[in-house]
Amino acid sequence: MENQLEPVAGGGLLDRRLFLKRGLVFSAATAVSLQVFAKVKPFDSNLPAWMLKPGEPFSNYGEPSPYEKSTIRWKMENSMAPGNGVSWTPLHDLEGTITPNGLHFERHHNGVPEIDPKRHQLLIHGLVEKPLMFSVDSLLRYPMRSLFCFIECGGNSNAGWRSKPIQTQAGYFHGMASCSEWTGVPLSVLLHEARIKAVGKWLIAEGADAAAMNVSIPLEKALDDCIVAVYQNGERIRPENGYPLRLLVPGWEGVLNVKWLRRLHITTRPSMTRNETSKYTELLPSGKARQFSFFMDAKSLITSPSPGYKMDGSGLYQITGLAWSGRGKISKVEVSADGGNSWAEAQLQEPVLSKCFTRFRIPWQWQGKDIIIMSRAVDETGYQQPSRKMLIAQRGKHGYFHYNAIVSWKVAADGGISHVYA
Amino acid sequence: MYMRNFTLLIFIMMNYAHAETIQGPNLGKPVSSAVVDRWNRDIFPNGEGLPTGAGSAYKGKIIYQQQCLSCHGVDGAGGSADELAGALHSLTDDPPDKVVGNYWPYATTVFDFIRRSMPLHAPGKLSNDEVYAVTAYLLALNGIISEDKIIDNNNLSKIEMPNRDGFINTFKK
Numbered sequence: 001m002e003n004q005l006e007p008v009a010g011g012g013l014l015d016r017r018l019f020l021k022r023g024l025v026f027s028a029a030t031a032v033s034l035q036v037f038a039k040v041k042p043f044d045s046n047l048p049a050w051m052l053k054p055g056e057p058f059s060n061y062g063e064p065s066p067y068e069k070s071t072i073r074w075k076m077e078n079s080m081a082p083g084n085g086v087s088w089t090p091l092h093d094l095e096g097t098i099t100p101n102g103l104h105f106e107r108h109h110n111g112v113p114e115i116d117p118k119r120h121q122l123l124i125h126g127l128v129e130k131p132l133m134f135s136v137d138s139l140l141r142y143p144m145r146s147l148f149c150f151i152e153c154g155g156n157s158n159a160g161w162r163s164k165p166i167q168t169q170a171g172y173f174h175g176m177a178s179c180s181e182w183t184g185v186p187l188s189v190l191l192h193e194a195r196i197k198a199v200g201k202w203l204i205a206e207g208a209d210a211a212a213m214n215v216s217i218p219l220e221k222a223l224d225d226c227i228v229a230v231y232q233n234g235e236r237i238r239p240e241n242g243y244p245l246r247l248l249v250p251g252w253e254g255v256l257n258v259k260w261l262r263r264l265h266i267t268t269r270p271s272m273t274r275n276e277t278s279k280y281t282e283l284l285p286s287g288k289a290r291q292f293s294f295f296m297d298a299k300s301l302i303t304s305p306s307p308g309y310k311m312d313g314s315g316l317y318q319i320t321g322l323a324w325s326g327r328g329k330i331s332k333v334e335v336s337a338d339g340g341n342s343w344a345e346a347q348l349q350e351p352v353l354s355k356c357f358t359r360f361r362i363p364w365q366w367q368g369k370d371i372i373i374m375s376r377a378v379d380e381t382g383y384q385q386p387s388r389k390m391l392i393a394q395r396g397k398h399g400y401f402h403y404n405a406i407v408s409w410k411v412a413a414d415g416g417i418s419h420v421y422a
Numbered sequence: 423m424y425m426r427n428f429t430l431l432i433f434i435m436m437n438y439a440h441a442e443t444i445q446g447p448n449l450g451k452p453v454s455s456a457v458v459d460r461w462n463r464d465i466f467p468n469g470e471g472l473p474t475g476a477g478s479a480y481k482g483k484i485i486y487q488q489q490c491l492s493c494h495g496v497d498g499a500g501g502s503a504d505e506l507a508g509a510l511h512s513l514t515d516d517p518p519d520k521v522v523g524n525y526w527p528y529a530t531t532v533f534d535f536i537r538r539s540m541p542l543h544a545p546g547k548l549s550n551d552e553v554y555a556v557t558a559y560l561l562a563l564n565g566i567i568s569e570d571k572i573i574d575n576n577n578l579s580k581i582e583m584p585n586r587d588g589f590i591n592t593f594k595k
Contacts, residue, residue: 080493080502081542110542124450125458132450133457142446189446204464210545212538214464218593263461271464272528274535281589283520287513292593398518 005365009344011337011373012365016347019318019363073103074172083111083210086153088175091322092306097349097357098148099178101233106240107153107176109211113260117244120208122190122228126266129195136244139230142185147227149355150324152177152296153254154280154401160388161397165419170306173419174299174407177324179357182248184229187222191266200266204273205247208262216270217249217256221294225250228261251326251355252294253401255280282399290399296326298385299404300333300360300377311415314368319346320361325379329353332378333360339372339408339422340387346375354380366411372422374408388421465534469579472533476574477555479562485552486559489541498522498563503542507563513588523564527589529581533557554578 008015064071071093077085087106089099099105106112117136125131156176159166166173196219203222207213217226229237229248237243242259249256255275270276270292282290300323305311319337323330329352334343346360360375377385386394388405395402408422465471486494495501498521499508509519522532537553539545548556558573567573567581 078502084542110539110545123453123458123461125453125462130450131453131455131458133453134450138447138449141449143444185446186444189444190450192443193446193448193450206464210539210542212463212545214538265462265464267464267466269466271534272467272531274531274539277528277531277589278520278522278526278535283513283518284590285514287518287588289525289589290592291589292591294593398516 007365009336009338009342011342011371012367013319013335013337013342013344014316014363014365016345016362019347019361071103073105074169074175081110083108086155086176088172089178090169091171091175091177091301091303092169092308093171094303095320095359097179097322097359098233099180101180101235101238101241104178104180104232104238104241105151105153105176107155107254108240109209109213111210112240113209114239115208115244115260120244120260120262122245122261123263124190124194124266125263126204127197127200127268128191128266129197130193132190132194134190136230139185139228139245142189144183144185144230145227146181146183147225147229147248147250147355148179148181148353149248149250150177150179150296150357151248151254151257152299152324152326154293154296156254157299157403158400160403160405160407161400163397165421167307167419169308170301170303170407174301176254177299177357179324180233181231182227182229182246183231183234184227184245184248187226187228187247187264188224190228191223191264194266196266199268202267202270204263204265204267204271205256205258205261206263206265207242207258208260213255213258213275214271214273215256215258215275216267216273217252218294219266221249221252222264251296251328253280253296256294280401282395282401284399285396290402293402294326296324297402297404298325298327298330298377298379298383299323300330300375300385301407302335302373302375302409305373305411305417306409307417307419309417311366311411311417313415314366317364317366318361319364319373319375320359321375323348323358323360323375323377324356325377325381325383326355327383328355328380330358330377331380333358333375334378335360335362335373335375337364337371337373340374340406343376368413370413371411372408372420373411374406374422376406463534463538465530465537467528467530467579469530469575472530472575472578473550474575475550475554476572477551477553477558478572479555479559479567479569481552482555482557482559482562485548485556489544489548490556493542498560506560513585521564522560523566523584525585525588527583527586528579529557529561529566529583530579532560533578
């Protein structure tokens with residue numbers, strides 16, 4: 001039992017199973033000083049005020065506790081057009097793997113349309129035997145399935161390309177990624193109903209927003225695992241996430257997950273839209289640019305502890321974070337607490353699902369000294385999250401999109417946490 | 423007993439078939455080609471989908487000054503929104519400058535994007551001729567065509583953009 005408290009890697013990382021052993025935490029409490037427990041004061045014998053009067057009445061739609069007002073999306077809007085910009089999920093304030101609907105990240109090109117579902121339709125046309133129009137109500141009658149998957153903007157984490165590490169909270173750096181249970185109609189069912197012709201190779205999807213956002217998607221992906229989503233975490237999709245219909249393209253760039261979906265055009269070739277040429281392409285040092293780099297490659301980051309939080313003295317902590325890959329399941333996450341010299345395997349929270357946020361955890365004995373913590377993910381294809389140096393060696397510094405390098409936090413002796421390039 | 427096993431067998435077989443293709447209730451309504459044509463606004467690099475119309479940079483400049491300049495700046499640079507022309511650096515400089523003239527591979531994309539998304543405060547407001555004109559203006563600003571050239575649905579796709587071969591398709595198809 002004592003062995004579990006022996007560090008398994010530098011910087012005080014402990015065996016990932018430590019927290020799993022029942023009772024062990026208590027014996028650990030005697031072996032190491034558990035600062036967190038030590039600071040809890042015993043309850044006063046007087047009853048708290050909220051036990052001495054009836055509570056608030058019911059509500060038709062619940063809201064977070066007023067004490068959680070700081071758990072919000074961070075918005076960055078265009079000064080000339082408030083509907084153009086992004087908002088980030090506060091990953092640093094959240095636990096588990098599912099993003100609450102009100103905190104799902106947003107990227108709007110020209111605002112959130114207010115769509116009347118009775119007047120919204122989805123057209124499938126092009127290389128099909130029968131062009132078909134679907135009402136939203138009719139789609140509700142189709143057999144549905146759920147996908148537990150992340151959506152990540154191709155531009156997520158792009159501050160990582162900057163020459164100096166950005167100092168902001170983890171979510172406001174990496175939170176253009178969120179994870180939900182999306183439920184809807186398998187796209188293959190609708191495409192088969194329209195009877196696609198064999199020459200069809202691509203599908204152009206269009207949204208019903210003021211940008212009429214459009215992108216081209218390979219048909220084989222559309223037939224494989226895409227859905228026309230109607231529900232997000234059990235309720236109808238929020239307006240800012242595509243109400244009433246959103247195309248879900250699991251594991252691929254966020255921009256392909258067209259919100260407010262109104263039209264699917266089967267073609268032999270891509271349309272070369274602005275969002276697959278001018279944007280969402282990655283310029284390489286050679287002057288050439290990567291195009292149609294659909295997959296969101298494996299990424300991980302530590303969400304706690306992370307910048308914005310202050311360590312509460314030396315002692316036992318849990319390092320936790322998120323890992324995901326657009327190519328399948330996460331197979332391993334390793335954590336380092338000595339700037340990358342040694343690594344220990346973190347515990348992955350079950351269930352580990354394909355193209356879905358995966359929560360990792362590892363116990364850690366902080367000695368109260370300056371230290372650098374980081375995580376790296378490996379997915380089931382064997383792909384390993386690269387170091388920043390490796391990524392820049394491969395892509396240069398001006399790709400803007402698809403930044404997935406290892407993220408490092410410096411924990412200073414005074415308990416402050418900052419972002420560093422290590 | 424026999425019946426029950428038999429039903430079970432059929433049920434298993436049906437489930438197996440369902441795993442291959444899920445049967446929907448077939449509620450899609452057939453639509454006429456006229457409806458499809460009204461909805462379909464996709465444009466392709468070979469010019470397919472371009473509506474009839476024409477315009478020149480001269481006309482386009484006036485439209486630009488009234489409808490675009492407030493966000494995109496004088497001569498397509500220096501505004502709050504994306505730089506459209508006047509790159510100070512090349513694609514291989516540090517930092518590089520990406521504008522329509524040195525980055526966009528197809529002129530048809532310029533037309534398509536402006537028609538569907540711009541001007542930001544009033545998308546869909548410009549007529550096709552006006553979109554051709556302002557497209558011509560942006561191409562002229564970028565030195566790709568002369569100011570007096572008339573751009574239309576026949577010649578737009580034939581304009582060669584300098585960065586036509588600047589992209590690597592990292593997906594296999």
